[in-house]
Amino acid sequence: MPNLLIVEDDESMLDTLGDIFRDAGENVVTVPTGADALEEFSRNQPDLVLLDIRLPDTDGLTLLKKMKATAPDLLVVIMTAYPQVQTAIQAMKAGAYDYINKPFDLDEMRLVVKKALETRLLKDEVNRFRRERASTAKSTKILGASAVTAQMRALIQMVADTPRTPVLLTGESGTGKELAANAIHYGSARAHKALVKVNCSALPDNLLEDELFGHERGAFTDAKETRKGLFEMADGGSLFLDEIGEMSPALQPKLLRILEGEPFRRVGGTREIRVDVRIIAATNRDLSAMVEAGTFRKDLYYRLKVMEIGLPTLRQRREDIPLLVEHFIALHSREMGKQTATFTDPAVQMLMNYSWPGNVRELRNVVERAVILANGDAIDRKHLPLELCKAAVSESFQTAPPFSLDLTLEDLEREYILRTLKKLKGNRTVAAKKLGISRSTLFEKLKRYGAETKWS
Ligand SMILES: Nc1ncnc2c1ncn2[C@@H]1O[C@H](COP(=O)(O)OP(=O)(O)OP(=O)(O)O)[C@@H](O)[C@H]1O
Ligand SMILES: [Mg+2]
Structure with a gap:
């Protein structure tokens, strides 16, 4: 891939410059016209462009603006035959990195190019750091050691590496769709640009359209000024469309057109706008069923x-629970300024x-x-919500349904205590603990059942 594109209509000058930088080990492409330059540029984006201000088919300033429009980070050094301050200022305003007056001596030229390429390296480095920092700051780490999680992580990595492909994230509520969206964006080459998020169910139809596409001044009564939409704000980055299943059938075709690379217009606007945005959509609904029902295109x-x-x-992926628990304990303990809590085994069992x-x-x-309820003590079953306990009870009832309208609570209690003892081979100390009563209470109850000798 070329890293230096030289645009110059004077052929001998073009050859000289080409030779010098090729000898210096750069990857050089030389072109004599603006049209050639644009064609080369769209094929391969160079690190640096050396641009003559006077060209046969266009002028360098126009070319500079065109290139900067698609690649705002591009470094361009302008060569101007006239020591005209005005041209130089215009070029700098249009985003040129530097300029050099002709005739220049070659050492001066070498120096300018060297400095520019160093800047390029630094810029890339900064971008990479930003990306890394952003990804840690936004906590994009998908935890879990199970095979399904590893598979999911690999898939997310793969998708991150293809920064143009739209993505659909599906899964029940709370499975980590937004986390996955963060991981995809911040793990991709788009990380240094925005990840814009919008929830399609949060706004009525016309407001969502306005939000996504923006509007021109006067498009409707309240449109006092022109406003960019989220698509434009996400340009170069990603747009997270949460709850895509709730997007109205009227808006769906507009989104489809953008996904197919077509431009759009702001509400009330005539200008066609093109953006480079990766769409990451998410839903917890069954879209194929919605397609069948005719509510999703x-x-x-x-x-x-x-x-x-x-x-x-x-x-x-229950195997992931211990790791996630550990992570959340650390997180919440830290947030609350408490010592890292631990879970008792029975509590962990209940979570599992x-x-x-x-x-x-x-x-x-x-x-x-x-973590709050235990207030520094070990976290036990009593610190867990009632649903978990109820679920555990009903599950064990399912394996051995004891339900009959002829039984009293006492009957059930007796049966349960005796079964527990049997399972623990008569170990009353352990049984009392498991049952959550004291040893003496257990003795008393056994005595009442006339069963105390059986287990002594
Ligand atoms: N594998 C994981 N590792 C660490 N944290 C996770 C993981 N999966 C989910 N989380 C955390 O669980 C919470 C819920 O995740 P998220 O908001 O991404 O879910 P969601 O699928 O978007 O849910 P909803 O459909 O309800 O919007 C977040 O706090 C997220 O950080
Ligand atoms: Mg979500």
């Missing part, structure tokens, strides 16, 4: 579905057995609440 669905990532539920309809978000909330 088939063509849009198929366009989005090309790269679909289905996020696994927490019950499909629960069905987690609210997935990772529910787990996070449960841990946060427990």
Whole structure:
């Protein structure tokens, strides 16, 4: 890939410059006209452009503006035959990195180019650092050691590496769709640009359209001034369309057209606007069923579905629970300025057995609440919400349904205590602990059942 593009109509000058920088080890492409320059530029973006201000088919300033419009970061050094301050100022205003007056001596030229290429390196470095910092600051780390999670992470990495493909993230509530969107954006070459987020269910139809596409002044009564839409704000970056299933059928075709690379107009506008945005859509609804029901456009669905990532539920990856718990404990303990809490084994067991309809978000909330309630002590079952306990009870009832209208509570209690003892081979100390009563209470109850000798 060339890193130096030289645009100059004087052929002998072009050859000389080409030779010098080729000898210096640069990857050089030389072209004599503006049209050639643009063609070369659109094929391969160079690190640096040396641009003559006077060209046969256009002028350097126009060319500079065109190039900067598609590549704002591009470094351009202008060569001007006239020591005209005015031209130089104009060029700098249009975003040139530097300028050099003709005739120049070659050492001077070498120096300017060397400095520019160094700047290029620094800029790239800064971008990379920004990207890294952004990705840690936004906590894009997808935790979990299970095979399904590893697979999901690999898929997300792959998608991050293809920064133009639209993505559809599907999964139940709380499975980490937004986290995945962050990971995709901040792991991609778009990381130094914006990740703009919008929830399609949060706004009525016309407001969402206004939000996405912007409007021109006077487009409607309240449009006092022109406003850019989110698509324009996300230019160069990514747009996260959360709850895409709620987007109205009227807006869906507009989105599809953008996905197909077509320009759009602001509300009330005539100018066509093109943006370079990666769409990351998310939903917890079954889009294929919605297509069947006619509430979601088939063509849009198929366009989005090309790269679909289905996020696994927490019950499909229970092995990840301990790691996630540890992470959330550390997080919440730190937030509350408390010492890192620990969970007792029975409490962990209860977390492992629960069905987690609210997935990772529910787990996070449960841990946060427990850290508060335990107030520095070990987190026990009593610090967990009642739902978890109820779920555990009903699950064990399902394996051995004891339900009959002829039984009293005392009957059930007796049966339960005796079964527990049997399972623990008569170990009354452990049984009392498991049952959550004192040893003496257990003795008393056994005595009442006339069963105390059986287990002594
Ligand atoms: N694998 C994971 N590792 C660490 N944290 C996770 C993971 N998955 C989800 N989380 C955390 O769980 C919470 C919920 O995730 P997120 O908001 O991304 O879910 P969602 O799928 O967008 O949910 P909803 O459909 O309800 O909007 C967040 O705090 C997120 O950081
Ligand atoms: Mg979400």
